[in-house]
Amino acid sequence: MHITRGFAVAFLGAVALFGCGLVQDMVNVQENSDAIAVSLEKELGTKPLVGWNIQNGTVTNVNVTFPLEAVSQIPVGELEAKVRASVLKRFEKPPGQLVVSVISTE
Numbered sequence: 001m002h003i004t005r006g007f008a009v010a011f012l013g014a015v016a017l018f019g020c021g022l023v024q025d026m027v028n029v030q031e032n033s034d035a036i037a038v039s040l041e042k043e044l045g046t047k048p049l050v051g052w053n054i055q056n057g058t059v060t061n062v063n064v065t066f067p068l069e070a071v072s073q074i075p076v077g078e079l080e081a082k083v084r085a086s087v088l089k090r091f092e093k094p095p096g097q098l099v100v101s102v103i104s105t106e
Helices: 002-044 076-090
Strands: 049-055 058-067 097-103
Touching: 002 049, 002 058, 002 076, 058 076, 076 097
Parallel strands: 058 097
Antiparallel strands: 049 058
């Protein structure tokens, strides 16, 4: 019984340490995503939705979505370049994939 209790305590401690790192990574990525949205809002006049995927502490995908009506006059290449610059400024390592998209509410 004593060995089982010791094992359970050690197991819970290991899970807590692993979970804390994961949670902290997610918090950091979310803070960066929020900063990207604010930065792009200042530059373009509209706040995008910024989503992301993380795997083993590495950001694998960043998805930035704008309302079509707000960015329809901006050339696609220019919009992508502004988004890429903002993303690269906030993340130490560039994401594996950057998706810039627009959504129409009509």
